Amino acid sequence: MTSIDYPRLRYLEAHPHQEQGKTYVILRDPTQISEQMLVVSPEFLGLLPLFDGRHSLLDIQAELTKRFGRIFFGEELREIIDRLDQVHFLESDSFKEFHARLRGDFAAAKVRSPHHAGSAYSSDAAELFDAVSAFYLHPEGAGSPQAGTGGAVRALVAPHIDLRSGGPVYTHAYRALAEGPPPDLFVIMGTGHMGLPQMFSISPKDFETPLGVSPVDLEFLESVKTHLGEQLFREDLSHRHEHTIEFQLVFLHHLFRLAPPRILPILCSFSYADLQGATSPHREWFARFVESFRMAQQETGRRICFIASVDFAHMGPRYGDSFQPDETLVQDVKRKDLDMLKSILSANPGAFLDYIASEQDQRRICGFPALYTLLHLLNGEKGRLLSHSHTVMDPTGSFVTYASAVFEQD
Template identity: 45%
Template sequence: MRNSELDYPKIRYVEAFPVETPQGQLIGLRDPTGIATDMIVLSPDVFFLLQFFDGRHSQKDLRYKYFQAFGSFIYEEQLAQIVDNLDEHFFLENNHFQQRLRQMQKEFMNQPVRKASHAGKSYPEDPKELKQQLENFFTHPQGAGLPNFSTKPDSPEIGGIVVPHIDLRGGGPCYSHAYRALAEASEVDCFIILGTGHSGLRNLYSVLAKDFETPFGVARHDKDFIQQLKTQCQGDYFSEVLPHKSEHTIEFQLIFLQYLFQQKQKPFTFVPILCSFSYHFLDRNTFPEAPDLIDDFTNALQNTIESFGRRVCLIASVDFSHVGVRYGDRTAPDLNFMTRVKEYDQELIKAIEQLDAEAFYRTAEKYEDRYRVCGFAPIYTLLRSIKAKKAKLLKYSDTIVDPYNSRVTFASIVLFK
């Protein structure tokens, strides 16, 4: 007997990207949460149909939509095979997927630590090689230079940093500017890492009470801070844990922190928080509940920081614009296009330097996220939660991410108390 859920298929939140093949351009699907481990490749006509995989259109409706768009029929057996394939690989939102999700959540939380997801891929697994790679970022011509690890009595007090989360091989030297400033600032006990949640989150935030393991060893999460934060929150931001398993935006910051604190020979704790919303979620007419969730969490975070009794620093792990064919533009960005991109980024950075969350939001809204900033949520959360007196841009850069000249921009910014 056929599963009735498959008669009205509903696609999950997944990433789509162009794939060049000898047969022409196809569309790849991948799951940013890692629940679906395999990539699926679809023809453009089938990809067109996915917009109607909303749980309201039957397979019969989908066949009609196909005929309306292309003037030809897709056979019933062919469509059923496509739906079955998506279901088999956990790309559909249904009971089959929910069972898989519950199983993976249980397995993840039963592990003693969150294991490094990107070691051996984005950075070396060997700790000596990793240390050398990080030091090379500092000494790179575009890097900040090696830090002086001796904190002085008059060292500045840093309340937060904005730092990239681009692959270290593409943006490592830019990371070094924020982390050198952090190394030479007054001491910090606990770091609140606001990572970009690329897979989406039901309640916009996810706090994970779990240690992280990297090639440098185990980084300890701050149980006391998380417990205090939980008592301050009205919403549930603590049960949607699985997106942390494969998300890189917190992991990349931890290896820099571990490197710095090993040089200082001092311990630290951290709080891993994923943030996932765009500027649209601040519009109560479109998303009636989202502004209340954001207010609830940012107020709770600010109150916990102020009452915690130990020195805390916020880290917003973000990239700025994503442009080019890889991200949906029709052509590769030329010099004039990149000039406009950088002007937009500078408007966002100006709002950060002014410590103005509202201006940051209005700038994103004005441009309607034309250049796909990957980090609105952590930056907005940082600006809403921090008590800072000034901010300073240390480095702005970009990198090419594919053979088609697609680019990502990013920056290191320091916020001083």
């Protein structure tokens, strides 16, 4: 028996798509291990629960014959299986081989290439530089920075929404950074959207954008590794496709284009529920991470600027809701953002955790783990909200909220 005899679908995202008055569904791999997509009918989507690893090909063929009211031939089913396997949507031998090659190639690379260049933003350095410059001058942008007019920045909160829609909001955070003295090290904490067994993943690779290459701070990294061991470095592949760190580097490289800054890239992934309970192993591991990080900072003497790369609420059918949002809901959600931001800007991680728990994360605040970690690493600095906005993501009205904020040193 092979995996194809009992086909099992990998976890996929399904998004509605309208074209010429007809409704389709786009299937994609949220981990981006496979970067291909399939456009299917809603009827086809209804068949996919049969591909659960428990139904044999004969079981599936019999069920399809019953549903379609005709003989569903084995050749037809085999075509479906082959197509799903070709785009690496099945848990199959060919997928395992593909995944192993991908992991090996990425492990061998010394530099993390700009995965989203050419799609989310221009791969041409001059075009990208001009595009980012234009974000500052956009009506919703921050305006041109005035060097030397600001204080030292301890931390930034910046979006990780698509640059093409949220670019101007990013600039409010980066103008504050540009107007103060530069730090020694940027610790960029991004949301790990697909989960991490160890809650955090640190990449030892340098990170590249079309505007430059930022070296990882190896001394700081080794200090962290001394205290925490190797486990945080085992999920390095999760950095390959994740955009949350890459998008911040586009703005950092725009500001520091002559000398790209040193970085430490960290993905964060856990929920409020993981931290509840005094004896939670996640809570204990989180406390160990924070303490080890503080010790590394003391040992290296680095002047650090933390960047939390986060979005806030995700609402609408695209994210699993049964309703289509309207403007009233958008404004209500943004008001709740402002309530939530009170605990963030006052650097109160306990109050922030309580707020998310009280909502049971019904608004899907994907930036929670990076923000919660940031609040534990600050030294009591308070924040200022600089900009707050939202983007409608698709024709269903699904939307994402986000903001820029700064924490300045006293």
